[in-house]
Amino acid sequence: MELQSYHKIYHIHKKSRVKRWFLFIFIGGIITLFLPWTQNIKVKGNVTSLYQEQRPQQLNSPIPGKIIKWNVKNGDYVKKGDTLLQLSEIKDDYLDPLLVQRTQQQVQAKKGVREYYEAKAGTAKNQLQALNTARDLKLNQLKIKISQLNNKLTAEEAELTAALNELRLSEDQFSRQKKMYDEGLVSLTQFQQRSISYQNATAKKTSAENKVAQTRQEILNTGIEQNSVIQDYTEKLSKTEGERFQSMGQIEGSEGDIAKLENQVANYKARQGLYFIIASQDGQVVQLNKSGIGEVLKDGENIGTIVPTNVNYAVEIYIRPVDLPLVKEGQRVMCIFDGFPAIVFSGWPNSSYGTFAGKIVAVESNISGNGLFKALIIEDQKEKKWPPKIKMGAGVQGIAILNDVPIWYELWRNINGFPPDYYEVKNNEAGSYEKSK
Incomplete structure (x- = not known):
């Protein structure tokens, strides 16, 4: 009598498809090796402004005095010329009202x-x-x-x-x-x-x-x-x-x-x-570190910070010295802003979701205190606009786009420890940017 369990456990007479699957996977791997891959450099930075007057500015007391009246509180939005607080004299030389x-x-x-x-x-x-x-x-x-x-x-x-x-x-x-x-x-x-x-x-x-x-x-x-x-x-x-x-x-x-x-x-x-400290520009008052009435301020003491409302946002990124030769003015950079969801395909930036294009406008020649070189990125007007809800100082991840190469070349480069390829940027508009109104 022939045992049925023997045939069910050991598929001796079953035809194997391993060779077929191996062939398919091998051919697919070969084809994948020849797919295009965009080389890139990943960097980190934060949101800033290209212009100094649009960055957060400290509110300082121009003279030593005593606070007698507050006109704002933390988070208030003010217009240029609005009075923030009022001071009175504390020095004997200036107490005479006449x-x-x-x-x-x-x-x-x-x-x-x-x-x-x-x-x-x-x-x-x-x-x-x-x-x-x-x-x-x-x-x-x-x-x-x-x-x-x-x-x-x-x-x-x-x-x-x-x-x-x-x-x-x-x-x-x-x-x-x-x-x-x-x-x-x-x-x-x-x-x-x-x-x-x-x-x-x-x-x-x-x-x-x-x-x-x-x-x-x-x-x-x-x-x-x-x-x-x-x-x-x-x-x-x-x-x-x-x-x-x-x-x-x-x-x-x-x-x-x-x-x-x-x-x-x-x-x-x-x-x-100078008894009245006024707002130098439109913005939001934050980080007020003095409270109450009657507190005494020293000459030049920090009172708080005003964040401008109208800002031409830019991104400052920090580049390792070894990657500095790969970064040029006018080079394309894909930015990922903190708080905005993104699906990133490192080698296929155009297929990524939630990334925003920008271009490098300046690379500082002097190294920063953190041992990295700083570069400034502005919005690429020809592509998708940056999100309007980004805030000053928010974190940013950047992907500097380099050359397009096959995947097999990228694997070979990484195995041998060679640096990425880069190309010369030819962009006449790299240095021609203006502040938008």
Whole structure:
């Protein structure tokens, strides 16, 4: 009797299909090896903005002060120019409510002092002109007097010359008369008359010499008086000039004081405008770290953060130094944003779901603090738009697209440890991007 269980357990007579399945799998594997595969580099980064003014900005206190009023709370949306909070002064130098008016009064007082010194300098200038005029007049008078004395001296010298001539004649006549008297040719009376004429001529000569000497002394005295007048007026002019320069120095000093006080007035007015901390742009106020009324803020202390509402989003990714030669400006990158579901096929990025295309616009030449190089990616306007709900600082995974190769080449490259292939990007629009309104 033949056992049925033996045939059911051991399929001895059953025809095997292993060879067929092996053949199908082998042929399918061969075909798969020749399918295209897109080489890529996987990187990580976060959402940011291409422009500095669109990134989250700290709210800082421009002056030390005390909080007296809050106009916002965490999460509020504000417009540019809205008042966020109000401060009051805590420094003794600025507590006076009439500080600006009192400083302006000091400015007016200094201007009055400047005008006084300007008038004093003008008076000193007039005094200089009057002294110069008086000096010139006095010197002209002395010059005329010296000229007159010189003319007088000339006339007296002529008289002296005539007296000398007359003396010589009288002396000659007296000698002849004496000789004739000694010989008895003339009488004593005639001799005495001639002697008197000779003595008169001598006296006339002495008188003329005295006049000449006196006139010369007057000329000398007048010259001394002229020098004395020059010295006297020089001292007066120097003193007046010194007073004028002193007044001008006071004017310049007043100008400096006025400028300093006007600068203080401008600073005080500007400081009064700093009592109100306003929003620099449209955005959301977050991370407020001060609470209540009466808290004191230091100069430049952080109050919170404002996140701009209108942002041209970009992605910053970090690349390993070994992969840096494979990344170029204008290169295509597929981005996966945190919070948005995605189905990714690494080698077939075009077949992936939930990825968004972008292009690299800049690669920094300096390495970052984390030992990686940073690159910036913007949205590719020619493809699907990025999701509108992405937020600043959200995480991003990037896939930098490289060359298309067969699967067998990619397997061979990985087995041998060779780097991926890359291509030169030729994109004239890589550097031409604008901020969208």
